[in-house]
Amino acid sequence: MKTKDLIKLLEKNGWKFVRHGANHDVYAKGKEIEAVVRHKEMDERLAQAIIKRRGLK
Numbered sequence: 001m002k003t004k005d006l007i008k009l010l011e012k013n014g015w016k017f018v019r020h021g022a023n024h025d026v027y028a029k030g031k032e033i034e035a036v037v038r039h040k041e042m043d044e045r046l047a048q049a050i051i052k053r054r055g056l057k
Contacts, residue, residue, distance in 0.1 A: 001047040003039055010034065013056050 007025075011017075015027040015034065024035040034050060036042075050056075 001042055001044055003036060003042050006036060006042065006047050006050065009051070009056050010036070010054075013054070015054075 007027075010027050013029075015029045018026045018028045018033070020026075020038075021035060023038060025038055027034050027036060032054075034054060036050070037046070
């Protein structure tokens with residue numbers, strides 16, 4: 001999955017960009033945080049795990 005597609009999905013569901021980490025970008029919604037790798041492509045299983053964990057639609 002393309003990382004930008006996951007980021008669009010996060011932002012569509014109310015997640016906001018917080019900061020850049022060393023190798024990740026950090027997004028937050030309330031007190032929850034999620035780190036997203038900063039590569040063009042990310043592992044499909046990782047993307048699906050984030051989508052399932054955060055209940056993204």
